[in-house]
Amino acid sequence: MKKYLTRRLLAGILTVLIVFTINFVIIRLAPGDPVKTLMGRETDDPQLRAALEAKYGLDQPLPTQFVAYLRTAAKGDLGTSIIFNRPVTEMIKEKIGATFLLVFTAAVLALVIGTMMGIKAARREGSLIDIIFSGVSYIFNSMPSFWLGLMLIIGFATQLKLLPSYGMTDIRNTYTGYKYYLDIAKHMILPVGTLILIQIPIYFRISKSSVLQVTSEDYILTLRATGMNERKIFNKYIFRNAILPTITIFGISMAYLITGVALIEIVFAWPGTGRLVLTAITQRDYPTLMGIYLVMSISVAVMMIIVDVVYALFDPRIRY
Amino acid sequence: MKSILELKDYNVTYVNKKENKKVYAVKNAHFKMFKGDSLGIVGESGSGKSTLAMGILNLLPKKSTEISGIANINGDNLTELSEKEYKELRWSKLSVVFQKSMNSLSPVHRIGTQVEDIYRVHKKNATSKEIFERFSYLLNLVNLPDSVYKSYPHQLSGGMLQRVSIALSIIHNPKLLILDEATTALDVVTQGQILEEIVKMEKEMDMTRIMITHDVSVVAASCNKIAVMYAGEFMEIGKVEDVLKNPKHPYTKGLMVSFPSLRGKKEKIEAIKGYLPDLSKKYDGCIFEPRCNKAMKICKNIKPKSIELKDGRQISCHLYGGEENEQ
Amino acid sequence: MIKSLKKIKKIVNSDTQLKLGVYGIIFFLLVVLLAPIISTHDPYNFGPDVLSEINENNHILGTNNMGQDIFSMIIYGARTSLMVAVISALISGILGVFVGGISGYFGGKVDQVISEIINVFMMLPTFFLILLIIALFGNSITNVMIVIGLTTWPSNAKLMRAQALSLRERTFVKGAVAMGENQRQILTKYIIPNGVFPVVANTTVGMSNAILTEAALSFLGLGDPNIISWGQMIQSGKAYITSAWWITTFPGIAIVITVTIFYLLGDGLNHVLNPKHMTMKGGK
Numbered sequence: 001m002k003k004y005l006t007r008r009l010l011a012g013i014l015t016v017l018i019v020f021t022i023n024f025v026i027i028r029l030a031p032g033d034p035v036k037t038l039m040g041r042e043t044d045d046p047q048l049r050a051a052l053e054a055k056y057g058l059d060q061p062l063p064t065q066f067v068a069y070l071r072t073a074a075k076g077d078l079g080t081s082i083i084f085n086r087p088v089t090e091m092i093k094e095k096i097g098a099t100f101l102l103v104f105t106a107a108v109l110a111l112v113i114g115t116m117m118g119i120k121a122a123r124r125e126g127s128l129i130d131i132i133f134s135g136v137s138y139i140f141n142s143m144p145s146f147w148l149g150l151m152l153i154i155g156f157a158t159q160l161k162l163l164p165s166y167g168m169t170d171i172r173n174t175y176t177g178y179k180y181y182l183d184i185a186k187h188m189i190l191p192v193g194t195l196i197l198i199q200i201p202i203y204f205r206i207s208k209s210s211v212l213q214v215t216s217e218d219y220i221l222t223l224r225a226t227g228m229n230e231r232k233i234f235n236k237y238i239f240r241n242a243i244l245p246t247i248t249i250f251g252i253s254m255a256y257l258i259t260g261v262a263l264i265e266i267v268f269a270w271p272g273t274g275r276l277v278l279t280a281i282t283q284r285d286y287p288t289l290m291g292i293y294l295v296m297s298i299s300v301a302v303m304m305i306i307v308d309v310v311y312a313l314f315d316p317r318i319r320y
Numbered sequence: 321m322k323s324i325l326e327l328k329d330y331n332v333t334y335v336n337k338k339e340n341k342k343v344y345a346v347k348n349a350h351f352k353m354f355k356g357d358s359l360g361i362v363g364e365s366g367s368g369k370s371t372l373a374m375g376i377l378n379l380l381p382k383k384s385t386e387i388s389g390i391a392n393i394n395g396d397n398l399t400e401l402s403e404k405e406y407k408e409l410r411w412s413k414l415s416v417v418f419q420k421s422m423n424s425l426s427p428v429h430r431i432g433t434q435v436e437d438i439y440r441v442h443k444k445n446a447t448s449k450e451i452f453e454r455f456s457y458l459l460n461l462v463n464l465p466d467s468v469y470k471s472y473p474h475q476l477s478g479g480m481l482q483r484v485s486i487a488l489s490i491i492h493n494p495k496l497l498i499l500d501e502a503t504t505a506l507d508v509v510t511q512g513q514i515l516e517e518i519v520k521m522e523k524e525m526d527m528t529r530i531m532i533t534h535d536v537s538v539v540a541a542s543c544n545k546i547a548v549m550y551a552g553e554f555m556e557i558g559k560v561e562d563v564l565k566n567p568k569h570p571y572t573k574g575l576m577v578s579f580p581s582l583r584g585k586k587e588k589i590e591a592i593k594g595y596l597p598d599l600s601k602k603y604d605g606c607i608f609e610p611r612c613n614k615a616m617k618i619c620k621n622i623k624p625k626s627i628e629l630k631d632g633r634q635i636s637c638h639l640y641g642g643e644e645n646e647q
Numbered sequence: 648m649i650k651s652l653k654k655i656k657k658i659v660n661s662d663t664q665l666k667l668g669v670y671g672i673i674f675f676l677l678v679v680l681l682a683p684i685i686s687t688h689d690p691y692n693f694g695p696d697v698l699s700e701i702n703e704n705n706h707i708l709g710t711n712n713m714g715q716d717i718f719s720m721i722i723y724g725a726r727t728s729l730m731v732a733v734i735s736a737l738i739s740g741i742l743g744v745f746v747g748g749i750s751g752y753f754g755g756k757v758d759q760v761i762s763e764i765i766n767v768f769m770m771l772p773t774f775f776l777i778l779l780i781i782a783l784f785g786n787s788i789t790n791v792m793i794v795i796g797l798t799t800w801p802s803n804a805k806l807m808r809a810q811a812l813s814l815r816e817r818t819f820v821k822g823a824v825a826m827g828e829n830q831r832q833i834l835t836k837y838i839i840p841n842g843v844f845p846v847v848a849n850t851t852v853g854m855s856n857a858i859l860t861e862a863a864l865s866f867l868g869l870g871d872p873n874i875i876s877w878g879q880m881i882q883s884g885k886a887y888i889t890s891a892w893w894i895t896t897f898p899g900i901a902i903v904i905t906v907t908i909f910y911l912l913g914d915g916l917n918h919v920l921n922p923k924h925m926t927m928k929g930g931k
Contacts, residue, residue, distance in 0.1 A: 009768070011767070011770075014767055015767050015770045015771065018767055018771065023770075026779065026780060026783055027783070030783040030784060031783075031784065031785075049882075099552075099699075127903065129691070138907060138910065138911075139903065139907065141910065142855070142903045142904075142906035142907040142910060143899070143901055143902070143903050144862045144863060144866075144899060145858050145863075145883070146863065146866050146881070147862075147895065147899035147902065148890055148899075150881070150884075150895050150899070151895075151896065151899065153888060154888055154889075154892050154895075154896070158888065158889050158892075161877065197829065201654075211529075217423060218418060218420050218423040218424050219423060219424055219425050219426045219427075221379060221418065222416075222418060222424050222425070222485075223376055223426075223438070224379060225379055225410060225411070225416050226410055226411040226413070226415070226441055227406075227407040227408070227409075227411050227412075227441050228437065228438065228440045228441050229407070229409030229441075232437070236437070237426050237429070238426050240426070240429070241426060241427065241428055246740055255770075256774060258772070259772040259774050259775050260774065263863055263866065263867070266866075266867070267885075276868060277778075277867075278800075278868075281778070281782055281867055281868060282868055284339075284782060286782070286783070286909075289778075289779055289782060291425070292775075293772075293775050293776070293779055296772055296775055297772055297775075298770050299771065300900075301770060302769075304738060304770060309676060314428065315428055316427075316428060316430075316472045316474070317427060317428075317472070317474045320472065320474075320475060320738065
């Protein structure tokens with residue numbers, strides 16, 4: 001187990017290093033010189049240029065520059081935003097809570113709902129429920145998330161006027177106590193709903209095929225031959241074996257959500273890092289973009305390591 | 321003497337409702353087994369022997385299988401039992417060891433956990449200690465250490481897992497144990513050891529056993545009776561020493577000749593010409609007739625009935641008077 | 648020739664998903680080819696009818712805020728989607744097949760190093776990287792296609808590698824080695840042509856992802872403004888969802904249909920190309 005953990009950790013660290021390298025390299029490969037990119041293409045303040053050059057040591061050989069870059073990042077300094085003129089780290093810190101609220105809620109709910117659907121479809125394979133679930137899953141799998149978000153807005157907010165279509169809280173009223181949380185929850189329904197609908201298909205597919213496969217395994221036949229009742233066979237033996245691939249999928253889903261949530265935040269004007277991304281793109285605020293890319297990649301790497309560890313806890317074949 | 325297992329007119333048919341096709345996998349099986357018997361059912365792949373076992377165990381998919389006839393275990397006719405009644409028989413009176421030992425236990429649960437769950441199907445209030453002691457005794461019978469109890473299946477070798485499956489199958493002292501190709505996936509040395517252990521165990525527990533295999537040498541080494549099956553029907557059933565030394569049915573003779581013998585002079589190996597018949601059709605005559613080198617005109621038109629010879633064996637062949645009525 | 652066509656038709660019809668996928672693709676290709684004939688207006692034309700509703704003023708699906716006919720835009724947008732899908736899939740496929748083929752065939756240290764690289768790349772979040780690169784290097788459609796191709800090859804490489812690993816043990820490959828063919832020849836004549844089938848099925852997933860990625864990039868404002876694309880249409884319609892919902896709705900439906908067709912094709916190909924069928928066709 002220890003060996004497995006160390007290997008996973010090393011892989012994660014390697015990934016993060018590569019992300020740093022990519023950041024480092026593409027800035028220098030991009031048209032124009034790196035300092036201009038970091039300063040903002042419009043300005044050309046000689047003082048700022050001198051400061052940046054000193055900070056990033058651009059006259060030094062590349063390896064030294066790279067190490068310097070790593071050092072500054074390790075200190076928590078991810079550069080300064082061109083447009084807002086604030087440290088990128090600070091801006092990200094402010095917004096990341098709202099983002100993770102969406103990501104984790106959607107991840108867990110998609111896992112639960114998608115897996116339950118898949119199990120049901122597997123147990124009643126070929127039935128109407130199976131066909132309906134499979135069809136729905138197929139369609140949602142082909143949807144662009146942001147378009148689905150827009151459609152839900154049109155449907156629920158504009159036409160039916162049931163749910164709020166933007167923001168995290170009602171700007172007109174300020175609630176306190178549980179009403180505040182209720183307000184947030186109400187605003188979460190559409191964005192989280194969009195994310196869940198997009199993610200359910202992968203859970204559905206994997207849990208359905210996994211349950212079908214496990215049910216046809218020899219050990220299940222053996223258990224049936226012993227007279228064990230079906231419910232126990234399913235709840236203890238089929239479930240425990242079939243859930244393994246789902247754990248891996250959870251990691252993949254988290255990776256997708258962490259990187260894709262920005263689009264949803266933009267559609268619903270959710271005050272998370274997604275909005276930062278949009279303004280950074282339109283204004284070509286590279287320090288912010290690269291900082292977000294870094295934070296995103298580290299989050300994904302961390303999630304993958306956690307998921308791998310959880311998988312090892314569930315599957316003894318990995319541990320021993 | 322009361323029989324442990326008696327089959328009469330036992331049929332297993334696979335039904336494909338969509339295409340309206342039927343496959344007659346087991347036809348008119350009948351034999352009797354008494355306490356302490358060890359019956360080896362042999363036949364080619366596709367002869368229906370596993371289907372027979374799965375049918376007796378009622379483990380075939382209900383929607384696509386039709387079972388008819390009588391299968392009496394100790395007074396209960398299996399074909400008439402409800403699933404609930406069947407469950408009470410399972411493992412306590414009738415148990416099985418399957419072929420693929422590597423996958424016969426859940427890979428994510430410890431062996432001890434599964435043993436406990438299986439034990440408690442019939443004895444709900446047994447304590448972990450009782451179960452461990454009981455299984456420990458059985459592990460000893462099959463030459464396995466106690467540490468197996470705490471292990472996971474993937475930590476054991478194929479031979480060890482097969483022994484675990486065997487120990488597990490006799491945990492409630494069943495009256496009848498079916499071993500379906502249980503040693504086929506093992507190397508010859510391990511197979512030999514396990515067969516020895518089974519025979520020893522059987523004497524201790526006074527058990528009755530059916531051994532299903534395509535390997536006649538396994539039957540020769542460990543059974544007292546042999547039943548030769550072809551295309552879903554029994555050709556010849558009798559005591560091992562009678563049938564193997566003096567095979568009477570042309571198919572049995574063909575089988576014996578197609579095995580090389582370890583000792584004795586070098587014999588020519590002859591394969592039986594022809595192929596297995598299409599089991600979705602019904603045949604008027606003897607089902608082995610197309611491949612039989614002693615076939616007579618009557619064999620094509622009239623199915624030979626099963627008759628009992630003087631030495632006690634059953635045979636279905638016109639060479640021995642198959643058109644007379646059975647016993 | 649007719650005989651093999653008949654055989655192909657039989658295989659296609661044997662699997663529902665493959666059938667739907669193939670007919671879907673044919674339909675899609677027809678739309679692309681016959682675009683000038685099918686569309687009612689010139690999509691680039693900023694007409695006089697602004698924000699027309701469905702079926703108003705001869706516009707089947709209405710117009711957007713610049714007077715462009717939505718229906719015609721969707722038809723021409725199919726061309727963009729096809730181009731993006733095919734070119735990025737081609738780049739990704741060729742790269743993946745070569746890297747994976749080399750890794751699997753040569754084995755040993757080469758394989759270990761390349762495998763680790765593949766695994767690490769698969770862990771990286773690609774969409775954001777694509778976003779970054781486009782933001783830095785410019786948002787032309789060519790850039791988009793190249794970048795998608797360059798970032799999605801790992802999954803193809805992994806598949807090809809698995810194929811190469813098993814193929815190099817096959818007798819016909821060992822025979823070629825014995826006959827003295829050099830490694831480049833073996834790779835290009837035997838390994839790649841025989842192992843490429845699962846990669847082809849995986850490529851359809853790549854194509855779907857390429858279309859969705861391009862749409863997402865356009866939505867973020869990183870699309871190519873000179874080209875008509877469904878993603879761009881959704882983005883331009885965002886400001887009008889309360890007043891002119893058709894601008895965003897229909898291009899999205901077009902994406903869903905197209906992506907579904909690609910997935911059906913991929914699933915169908917996978918069903919048909921699974922090991923049982925491969926032993927019948929392989930070893931040409």
